[in-house]
C-alpha cells in the first residue's frame with residue numbers, strides 16, 4: 132500500500148476513489164514536484180453530500196509524513212466503515228503535497244504547516260528566546276556534514292533542561308525563514324484553500340470528528356493519540372470513552388510540548404457552533420533526537436546544498452518518518468485504520484463493514 136513517491140500515491144488515491152465511485156475534488160497549489168508534476172490536495176468524499184455527521188481524516192500536514200497516511204487512506208477506500216444515510220467519511224490526501232513530493236516536512240516556503248494555522252490578525256513574528264539561542268546549532272548555513280550535533284545538543288540540554296529545549300524548538304517560530312519549525316509570515320496557499328473548503332463544505336454538518344495523522348513521535352510502531360488544548364468541544368475523558376483508547380494531552384497526561392498555529396487549534400474558529408472532536412494521531416518511528424537530526428540534515432541540504440532527492444539526507448529523513456520495515460508499515464496502516472473505525476463506531480454506532 133505504501134507508495135514510492137507523491138505522484139504514485141496521488142494516482143493510486145484517485146484511481147481507487149474512481150473505482151469505488153467516490154466523489155473527489157482537488158485543491159491545486161502552484162509549486163511543482165521534482166518531475167514538474169502538479170501538486171494537489173485531493174479530497175475524497177464517501178457518503179452523503181449533506182452529511183450531518185462527518186469523520187474528517189487528514190494526512191500529510193507534514194509532507195514526508197504522508198506516506199503512512201496515504202497508505203492508510205488507500206486501505207480505508209478499499210474497506211470503509213459502514214456509513215449511515217446522514218454520515219460521511221472525508222479523506223484529505225496530503226495537505227502538504229510539496230513536502231511529500233520533495234521529501235520535506237515543510238512546504239514550498241519552508242513553512243511547517245502545523246505552525247501556520249494562525250488567524251490573519253495574529254502576530255507572525257518572533258521566536259521563543261531559547262530558540263534564538265539555539266538557532267546557529269539547529270540551522271547552520273552550510274551543507275550537511277558530521278559536526279557532533281547529538282553531543283552539542285546534549286550539552287545544551289544540561290544547561291537549559293531537556294523539556295525547555297524540546298518546547299522551545301518545537302513550539303514554532305517566525306523569525307528564521309530557513310530554520311526548522313518555521314511557521315511562516317502568512318497563511319500558506321494550501322491551508323488557505325483548505326480553510327475555505329472546510330467552511331464551505333462542512334457548513335451543514337452538526338458533528339465532525341477530525342483525525343490528523345502524523346508520524347515521528349512515540350514508541351516505534353505504536354500509536355499515540357494526542358488532544359491539544361482548545362481544539363474541540365470534547366474533553367480528554369470524553370475522547371477516551373468515545374475511542375476506548377488512552378489519549379494524552381489532558382491535565383492528567385500532558386503532551387510532550389505545545390505548539391502555536393496548529394491545524395487543530397484553528398478548527399473551532401473555522402467551524403464554530405458544531406460539535407467538534409479533534410485527535411492528532413502519531414505513529415512512532417525513531418527517537419526524537421534521531422528525527423531532529425534527520426530534519427536538520429535535510430534542511431541544510433535543501434537550503435545550502437543542491438536539494439535533489441538522490442542524497443543521503445533525503446533518504447535519512449524518509450526513513451526517520453516512514454521506516455522501510457514491513458512490520459512498521461503494517462502497524463502504521465493498522466493503527467491508522469483502526470482509529471477511523473473506532474471514530475465511526477462512536478459517531479455512527481457499530482459500523483464495521
Ligand SMILES: [Zn+2]
Nearest residue numbers: 193196345346
Ligand atoms: Zn507531524
